[in-house]
Amino acid sequence: MPSLQQALVEGPFETRRPANPIYCHEEFLEKLEAARNQPVGKRASLLIRNLAIDMPRQHYKATHGVNQGWRRSRLGGAGGSHFYAWWAPRSAAPLRAGGGFEQAPEGSIFLRDIRHHDDHSPASPNSLETHYLPVSVLEMRQETYSSAPWTQQQARFATARQAVRILKGHPGTGKTTALLHAADECGAPRVLYLTYSRDLANLAREYFDRFCSSTRQFTVLTFDAFIRQIAGSDPAQVNPAELKSRLRGDLVPFARFLGPWTDHVPALWDEMHAHLIGSALPREAGRFSACKSPRVGDKEYRLRRIRYLGDGAVSAVLDVASRLERGEGTLAGRYFPELDLAWKAASALASPAAAAAARFPDADCICVDECQDLTPLEAFLTVELAALLSARRRRTIPVFFAGDEAQTVRPTDFEWGWMNDLLHSRLGTPTEFKLSSNLRSPKTIATLVNHVWDLYGRLDKRDRPSGTGYAEIEDDATDQVHYCTATPGDELNSCLEALTAREGLAVVSYDEALSQKIPPALRPAILTAREVKGLDFHTVCLLNAGQQLEKISRAAREFSFAAMDIENLRRRLMIDELRVGISRPADRLIWLDVAAPADVVRSVTAFLDQNGAQHVAPSVPSALLKALEEEQLDLEERVQRCQLDARQFLTVRPELAWSRAKQAVALLGEKSNPNAVQDEALRASAHETLAEICFCLGFRGVHLAPELGRPDLFAESSKAVGELGVKQLIRQIGVVVRSADQQSKLSALGNIAQDFARYSGQVPAWLLNEITPKIKGWLEQLEAALPVGDNPVTLARIMPPFYRALNLPDAEERSAKLLDKSVRTLLKAKRHHDALWILKTLEKRRPELEAECLESIGELKNAGDLYRSIGKLKEALACYRAAPDFDAAAAMIRELPDHAAAQSYEWLIKLRAILEQRPENFNKVMTAPEKKLLEQLLEQGLGVQRKPRAPRKAAAKKAAAKRSSTPKPAKRASRRLPPQDDWF
Numbered sequence: 001m002p003s004l005q006q007a008l009v010e011g012p013f014e015t016r017r018p019a020n021p022i023y024c025h026e027e028f029l030e031k032l033e034a035a036r037n038q039p040v041g042k043r044a045s046l047l048i049r050n051l052a053i054d055m056p057r058q059h060y061k062a063t064h065g066v067n068q069g070w071r072r073s074r075l076g077g078a079g080g081s082h083f084y085a086w087w088a089p090r091s092a093a094p095l096r097a098g099g100g101f102e103q104a105p106e107g108s109i110f111l112r113d114i115r116h117h118d119d120h121s122p123a124s125p126n127s128l129e130t131h132y133l134p135v136s137v138l139e140m141r142q143e144t145y146s147s148a149p150w151t152q153q154q155a156r157f158a159t160a161r162q163a164v165r166i167l168k169g170h171p172g173t174g175k176t177t178a179l180l181h182a183a184d185e186c187g188a189p190r191v192l193y194l195t196y197s198r199d200l201a202n203l204a205r206e207y208f209d210r211f212c213s214s215t216r217q218f219t220v221l222t223f224d225a226f227i228r229q230i231a232g233s234d235p236a237q238v239n240p241a242e243l244k245s246r247l248r249g250d251l252v253p254f255a256r257f258l259g260p261w262t263d264h265v266p267a268l269w270d271e272m273h274a275h276l277i278g279s280a281l282p283r284e285a286g287r288f289s290a291c292k293s294p295r296v297g298d299k300e301y302r303l304r305r306i307r308y309l310g311d312g313a314v315s316a317v318l319d320v321a322s323r324l325e326r327g328e329g330t331l332a333g334r335y336f337p338e339l340d341l342a343w344k345a346a347s348a349l350a351s352p353a354a355a356a357a358a359r360f361p362d363a364d365c366i367c368v369d370e371c372q373d374l375t376p377l378e379a380f381l382t383v384e385l386a387a388l389l390s391a392r393r394r395r396t397i398p399v400f401f402a403g404d405e406a407q408t409v410r411p412t413d414f415e416w417g418w419m420n421d422l423l424h425s426r427l428g429t430p431t432e433f434k435l436s437s438n439l440r441s442p443k444t445i446a447t448l449v450n451h452v453w454d455l456y457g458r459l460d461k462r463d464r465p466s467g468t469g470y471a472e473i474e475d476d477a478t479d480q481v482h483y484c485t486a487t488p489g490d491e492l493n494s495c496l497e498a499l500t501a502r503e504g505l506a507v508v509s510y511d512e513a514l515s516q517k518i519p520p521a522l523r524p525a526i527l528t529a530r531e532v533k534g535l536d537f538h539t540v541c542l543l544n545a546g547q548q549l550e551k552i553s554r555a556a557r558e559f560s561f562a563a564m565d566i567e568n569l570r571r572r573l574m575i576d577e578l579r580v581g582i583s584r585p586a587d588r589l590i591w592l593d594v595a596a597p598a599d600v601v602r603s604v605t606a607f608l609d610q611n612g613a614q615h616v617a618p619s620v621p622s623a624l625l626k627a628l629e630e631e632q633l634d635l636e637e638r639v640q641r642c643q644l645d646a647r648q649f650l651t652v653r654p655e656l657a658w659s660r661a662k663q664a665v666a667l668l669g670e671k672s673n674p675n676a677v678q679d680e681a682l683r684a685s686a687h688e689t690l691a692e693i694c695f696c697l698g699f700r701g702v703h704l705a706p707e708l709g710r711p712d713l714f715a716e717s718s719k720a721v722g723e724l725g726v727k728q729l730i731r732q733i734g735v736v737v738r739s740a741d742q743q744s745k746l747s748a749l750g751n752i753a754q755d756f757a758r759y760s761g762q763v764p765a766w767l768l769n770e771i772t773p774k775i776k777g778w779l780e781q782l783e784a785a786l787p788v789g790d791n792p793v794t795l796a797r798i799m800p801p802f803y804r805a806l807n808l809p810d811a812e813e814r815s816a817k818l819l820d821k822s823v824r825t826l827l828k829a830k831r832h833h834d835a836l837w838i839l840k841t842l843e844k845r846r847p848e849l850e851a852e853c854l855e856s857i858g859e860l861k862n863a864g865d866l867y868r869s870i871g872k873l874k875e876a877l878a879c880y881r882a883a884p885d886f887d888a889a890a891a892m893i894r895e896l897p898d899h900a901a902a903q904s905y906e907w908l909i910k911l912r913a914i915l916e917q918r919p920e921n922f923n924k925v926m927t928a929p930e931k932k933l934l935e936q937l938l939e940q941g942l943g944v945q946r947k948p949r950a951p952r953k954a955a956a957k958k959a960a961a962k963r964s965s966t967p968k969p970a971k972r973a974s975r976r977l978p979p980q981d982d983w984f
Contacts, residue, residue, distance in 0.1 A: 013138050016807070017761065019052040019210040021108040022140075023132040028085075029145055031114040036147045040083050043075045044114060046149035046177075047085050049140055051109045054206045055089065056643060056685040059538070059586065062634035066122045069093030069679065070112065071636075077117075086123055087111040091680030099127040107681075137211060154178035157433040158185045164423055164430040166416070167402040171449055171583030172440030175402040176200065179369050180207050183218070186398045188365035190217040190809050194226050194382065196370035197534050198696075198769060199647055205765040217809050219361050223374070224338070225773040227381065229361065230345035234773065238337055244269045247335050254323050259316035267570040269335070270411035271317060275305055277336045278375030278412060280343065282350040285380055286421030294332035294343035294377075295321070308462065342378050349384045362809050363389060365398040370534065372403040372414040379422055387426040396428055405465040406456070407583075408576045409530040415465075440536070444481055445582065445589055451607065452579040455552055456572075463572050480588045483608055483616050484624045487595055493519055495621035499590075500525035502628065503660070504538035504641030506648075508581045511544035514594055524655050529577035531652035532584050538641060540585040546593040546604040548578055553603065590624065636682055639667045643689040650693060654702045661686075661693040665720070684722060691721035692766045695730055699737060699770050714738075725759025726767070733771065736778070749782050750798065757801035775806060783818060792822035792831075796838045816844075823849060832856040851875070861885055868892070886912075 024032075035041030050058055060071040061084070069092040072084040088094055090108040095101040101110070110132060112123055126132075135145055148155065154174055157167050158181040165182070169175040176195075183191050184207075193204050201220050208218035221229065228234050248265045251258065261268040280291040289300050296304070298318050306314050324331055332340035366386050371379065386399045401419065408414050416432075423430045438446040456464045486492040499507055500522055509515045509526045518526060526543065552574055582589065591604060601618055608616040633641075642664035649657035664686040669676025677683060697704070698713030714734030718727045732755065735748035756763065782799065785791050799818050803811035819838055826835035827849070836853035839846050847866045854863035855875075864879035873896060880889035886908075893905045919925075926934075 013141075014214045015137060015210055015212065016214040017209040019137050020055055021105045022048060022052050022135045023104065023108060023110045023128070024048070024135055024145065025110070025112045025126065025131055026133070027113050028111045029133065032146050035114070040075045040077060040114070041147060042149050042151070044085055045140075045146040047073055047075070047087075048111065048135065048146065049149060049211065051087065051111075052137060052140065053210045054203065055109060055681070056640075056689070057203070059644075060087075060637075060640065062637045063120070064634065065120075067094070067120060069095075070123055072115075075114065082117045083114055084117055085111060086113045086115060088125075089679065089681030093678060094123070094125045097125075099125050101125070101128050104128060141211075150178065150181055151435070151437060151439070153433065153435050153437075154181060157435075158182040160431065160433070162431040163396040163398050164427050165398075165400050166419070166423075166430045166432045167400065167435065168404065168416070168432060169402070169435035170404055170438065171407060171579065172438040172446065173435035174437075174439050175404070175435060176203075176369055178435065179367055179400060179402045180204060182400050183208070183365065183367045184212050186365045186400075188216070188363070188398060190363045191219070191365045191367065192361050192363035193218060193220045193367045194223055194369065195220070196223060196373060197651060198222055199650065200369065200534055201769045202647075202766050205769055209765060217807060219363065219809070220769065221361070221772065223378065226361075227338070227342050227345050227378070228773055229776060230348055230381070230385075231341050232348075233341060233344065234777075235337060235341065243335050243337075250324060250327070250334075251320065254320055257316065257319050257323065260310075260313045261316055261320070264570070268317070268320070270570055270573065271305075271309075272321070272331070273336055273339070273411045274375060274413040276301055276317060276321060277332050277339045278377050279304070280332075280377060281380050282343070282347045283384075285383070286425045287418055288376055288380070288422075294330060294340055295325075339375065339377060342375075342381055346377060346381045346384060349381065349388060363397070364393070365400075367400045367402075369402050370407075371401045371419070372405055372408050373410045373412060373533075374414070375410075375412045376418055376422070379419060383422050383426050390427065399423070399427060401430075406453070406576055407533070407580055408573060409533045409580055411573055413572070440586065441583060442587065445585060448481070448589070448608070449579060449583045452575065452582060455549075455575045455578070458552060459572060459575075481608055481616055482588070482590045482624055482627065483604060483618050484590060484592045484621060485594075485596055485601060485618045486592065486621050488517060491621050492594060493522070495592075495625060496522050496526075498625055498628070499541050502539070503633070503638045503645060503663075505541065506532055506535070506537045506539075506584065506645075507541045507543055508532055508545075508584070509543040510548040510577070510581070511594075514544050524653055527649075527652055529580045532648075533580055535584060535648040536586055537584055537645075537648070538586055539588040539590065540581065541590040541592050542581050543592050544594055544596075545578060545581065545591055546596050546600045548574055549603060549607060550600050552578075592621075592624075635667060636677055636679060639664050639677060639682055639686055642667065643686060646689050646693050650696055654697050654700075655704055655708060657693050658697060658704060658708070661690040665690050687720045687722065688764070691717045691726075691730075692764070694720065695733075695767060696770050698734060701737070723759065723762040725755060725762045726764065729755045729759065729763070729767070746781065746785055749778055750794065752778070753782060753798045753802040757798065757805040760805035763805075779814075786818070786821060787825050792825045793834045793838070796822040796841070816842075827852070830856070848872070851879075855879055861888070864888060864892075 032041055032044050035044070047058070058073060060073045062068075063070045063072060063086075070086050070088050071092075072086055075083045075085055077083050088110055090101055090104055090106070090110070095110060101108075104110075110125070112125065133145075139145060150158065151174065154177065157165060157178050167175055167178060167182075169178075180193075183193055191208075193208070195201050195204060201222050205218070205220045208220065212218065224237070244266055247269050251265060255262065258265075258268075276296055277294060279288060280294050280296045281288045282290065284290045289297075291297060291300075301318065302314050305317075309317075321331060324334075327334070330340065332343060366382065366389075368374075368382055374382070383399075386397060390396045401423075403414075405414055405416055420430055438449065441449060484495075486495060496507065496518060499505055507526050508529055508531075510529070515523060515526055532540070552571055591608060593600065593604060596604070605616060605618065642660045646657045646661040646664065649660060667677070668683050668686055671678070671683070694711075694713040694717035698717065702713075704710060704713075714730055714737075718730040718734075721727055721730065729752060732748045732751045736745050736752065739745050739748065782795060786795050796819055800811075800815035803814050808814065819842060823835045823838050823846070826832070826838070832853040836850060836857070839850045839853065847870045851863045851866035851870075851872075854860075854866065860879040860883040864876040864883070864885070867873070867876035867879060873892060877889060877892045877896065877899070880892055883889075890905055890909060893899055893902055896902065
């Protein structure tokens with residue numbers, strides 16, 4: 001029944017990759033229309049879009065009994081009434097019992113109803129033809145059946161006319177959603193989208209590929225990939241803890257010079273990161289002066305920081321820095337390699353010569369998410385790129401920055417003040433927009449996030465984030481906050497083991513010393529606040545956050561002004577980290593303190609109670625585990641949470657990510673087992689997640705622990721992925737990553753180029769995002785191999801489709817350049833047949849070169865015609881005469897009256913006319929002497945004389961006779977092997 005769901009995009013609008021086909025039941029659409037302007041209706045509209053874009057990312061609860069197979073996604077509500085959207089993929093159990101759903105396209109999703117959370121009455125799927133309406137991407141964009149899912153504040157930001165915009169918002173207010181919408185609404189042909197993590201990059205790419213027009217170019221990069229691309233370098237990343245340890249070790253000989261930093265080396269590293277190195281800019285911008293090296297000068301640093309740290313602390317920083325600089329390399333290179341790389345990239349942009357080399361992505365709009373984790377140097381890099389692109393276009397391109405000043409997880413000491421200065425000095429005065437409603441967290445957790453803002457009041461006013469910290473709470477859905485106290489030992493270890501094994505739960509530690517006391521087997525599952533930044537979990541357990549809260553409070557009570565001053569940045573970061581951790585859970589928050597003193601327990605209880613409104617009391621681990629056991633998760637829900645965990649742990653805990661992905665597949669069970677998961681969509685999604693995790697780990701060169709068996713990650717990924725083309729692509733990428741043989745790498749790159757173009761519609765966003773930082777180097781390797789052997793022909797065949805499949809902004813320009821180089825290389829090698837084949841594939845024909853090739857391979861008539869068509873008459877005449885084509889040559893020579901052969905051709909024309917008048921009986925009536933006389937007359941007229949034939953010798957005759965009597969051997973069959981795939 002193809003008429004039911006036509007092409008998902010209609011008319012001139014097309015997406016780069018097809019979205020999931022969406023069908024809405026008439027009851028669902030009726031309730032959606034009734035709630036059109038309410039939060040429930042907007043969340044339902046957003047759910048429809050998200051299902052079309054990336055179904056596996058959507059949180060849902062499973063159903064049981066007669067409704068088993070339907071999935072329920074929370075839409076929120078108010079006044080105690082909470083609603084859920086009921087939906088299912090085509091392969092779900094309710095849709096396999098008839099109704100014609102099997103006739104819908106593969107990957108279809110059906111939205112059945114919007115129900116109150118207490119409504120579990122039987123949900124009949126009805127029939128596809130009579131009860132469901134297909135909803136295309138174009139109809140979603142045109143708001144045909146539902147209102148726009150954006151809040152008024154999000155829409156105002158996205159549709160504003162100002163070129164330079166700043167979006168401020170607290171956790172859960174929808175900053176990323178608004179930024180994606182703004183990138184779509186700006187209408188720029190080429191958009192550069194920068195974000196914090198690969199997971200957020202995958203989300204953005206899915207949105208642009210499946211929801212936005214294919215006529216536009218969207219480049220999605222993480223910050224580190226962006227910096228590496230501009231710097232032209234790809235060094236290995238180093239953990240900040242390792243860098244701090246390196247600094248601590250190098251400071252041992254200078255311990256007596258540390259002054260107030262003696263017991264605060266981590267704070268010293270933070271100070272250097274944010275202000276001594278991170279604030280060094282290669283050119284003047286805003287409040288920042290130009291620096292000659294990746295380090296702020298002594299005078300400038302003292303001027304900036306003395307009012308915050310005091311003279312003693314500032315002098316100690318400068319003294320220690322000068323002593324460390326006497327060693328090898330720079331401070332940035334040894335202790336802050338990421339900032340060192342950012343300096344090189346910024347210097348490249350600030351230099352006119354380097355900027356002219358265009359080693360940066362071209363864009364008509366730049367969007368930056370999570371900008372609060374950028375130092376001034378890193379922020380300058382983005383602003384400078386926008387300034388360069390604006391200068392090229394002679395107008396300011398749209399530039400959007402989104403972030404939360406109070407969510408820093410890196411020591412950047414971010415302030416909107418200096419960010420505004422940077423933008424104002426290089427681009428123009430930015431316009432600020434604010435999001436004030438928490439759309440993600442339920443009421444209790446959202447209230448706690450607001451409550452953390454009060455802690456900033458314990459900092460000096462100059463160190464507090466600007467603005468107000470209280471977000472409006474729209475969702476009063478029920479959630480849970482548990483406070484648990486424990487002592488080190490078996491009970492704590494058992495509790496942590498149960499928590500880390502639970503799907504959808506993240507344990508975040510705020511005590512580095514405690515993390516080292518946890519059993520080694522559990523340590524890989526314990527995260528930090530920095531690692532959970534930007535991630536969402538069903539449940540989050542904060543480990544020893546009470547100690548963090550006490551440190552913040554104690555520092556405010558103590559009277560050591562020097563210590564307070566140097567720890568201000570550290571304490572600000574501690575509050576930000578606490579705010580990040582509390583804002584991560586979607587349903588449950590567990591606060592677990594270990595060996596906490598009585599005053600800490602009282603302080604935490606008061607903090608969680610929120611003036612007695614929540615009645616939170618401390619409990620023991622056994623009581624906490626009992627409460628968790630009472631919540632029995634459905635098998636499908638466990639699989640879904642495992643997938644979400646795997647993707648979110650990928651960057652921060654690779655081994656845990658791999659374990660969760662394997663667990664998701666294991667939970668599926670054998671399909672022949674009636675108790676196993678039968679939902680085909682969920683089974684495919686679990687295997688896709690395993691393929692993604694294994695590929696990303698293998699591509700990053702991660703070596704899993706020996707106890708995990710050191711699996712072949714590329715082989716596992718290839719096995720788990722569904723599409724044949726992607727299987728081949730993964731295998732070839734594995735060869736490139738692991739092979740030490742350059743010839744094998746080059747051959748694999750050739751296969752990648754061919755397969756990528758052939759199966760571009762199958763390539764998932766996660767694979768494309770992962771290989772993006774390496775693509776530039778791969779292209780350079782392939783292009784550098786062009787002069788070798790048959791590579792000009794091979795690359796001319798495979799590279800242009802590869803450029804287009806990669807959606808490169810300069811794909812056509814690169815194709816033209818490569819084809820031109822291929823042709824010239826072949827002509828130089830006198831391989832005219834191959835050069836002619838390439839020339840005939842060009843959109844813009846090169847008739848002169850084509851004619852040259854035709855002439856060289858003996859197609860003189862065609863060569864002459866081409867020369868004549870482009871006005872090269874002498875070359876055309878030469879080809880006609882060499883053919884020979886007398887008529888064409890005669891006609892051509894008349895167009896060249898001054899040609900040396902003009903008179904001769906006129907004589908030949910007359911001669912041919914006389915010869916054409918020869919009598920029919922000429923040969924019969926003329927005698928042999930007369931014919932010989934005629935031959936002599938012709939020879940005299942032509943000015944030539946035939947040489948008399950030499951008499952043949954008898955010996956020669958005998959030898960010839962002998963040769964003719966000897967039988968010739970039969971021709972041997974050719975032993976040339978057919979061409980191999982190893983092109984290079």
